[in-house]
Amino acid sequence: MRPLSFDPQVLRKHLLRHQIATLPELKDALGTSASLTVFRKLKRLDYLSSYTHRGRYYALRETVRFDDAGLWSRHAVWFSRYGTLGATLESFVHRSPRGCFADELADALHAEVHGPLHDLVRQGRLRRAEVAGRFLYTSPDSRAGTGSDPHSTNRTHRSSAGRRLALQVSPHELRAAIVLFYSLLDEQQRRLFAGLESIKLGHGGDRILAEFLAWIRTPSPAGASNCSIRM
DSSP, X not given: OOOOOOOHHHHHHHHHHHSOEEHHHHHHHHTOSOHHHHHHHHTTSOEEEOSSGGGOEEEEXXXXXXXXXXXXXXXXXXXXXXXXXXXXXXXXXXXXXXXEEHHHHHHHHTSOOHHHHHHHHHTTSOEEEEETTEEEEEOTTOOTTTSSSTTSGGGGGGSHHHHHHHHHSOHHHHHHHHHHHHHTSOHHHHHHHHHHHHHHHXXXXXXXXXXXXXXXXXXXXXXXXXXOOOO
16 A cells, blocks of 8 residues: 655645644644654745744745844744744844844844843853843954954044053943943933043044944834844
């Protein structure tokens, strides 16, 4: 007796009709009780797993329309161009000029992120610094203060004041602290702050500080994410 043959196009038609489905739903559609059979057939299709709901939902890449951030959702189930939640978090942080706070990432990704962020830091894939009681996550190879980032704090190290600050805190911690402080100021306070700091830096300080502060994003409206992602 010949073994049963299952057509992967059955799964494709089901996913085209419903857009997303769980494993039990796909098993019912295919007419099998074996999970392995479903996954063998899915491998022949270009499919995605959700990064929310513990990856229990599946979709065809051909039906997904990612937004500018690389995300797509259906019935509050979220999918990412980057695959898993960990890979998506890593990509978001790497593409943010100033790094991201955990609550910003949670809002942007519609997911609980503390556990995956902890794993990424432990694995050395992200770095974190505490700023005013919150953790700011940045790329582990961030060039803040090392010279490759055109907006990094190494520009202030050209002065003795900058060098003294660098001895007390690491470059990315210094940058994170300045970003947070500057974002809380109104326009008049920002001008005063910039003027005082440029005086401290001495000759050329106004230009150096202007270049550094230019990339700090103006605070978003209430409820909006401040995690700035470059596409």
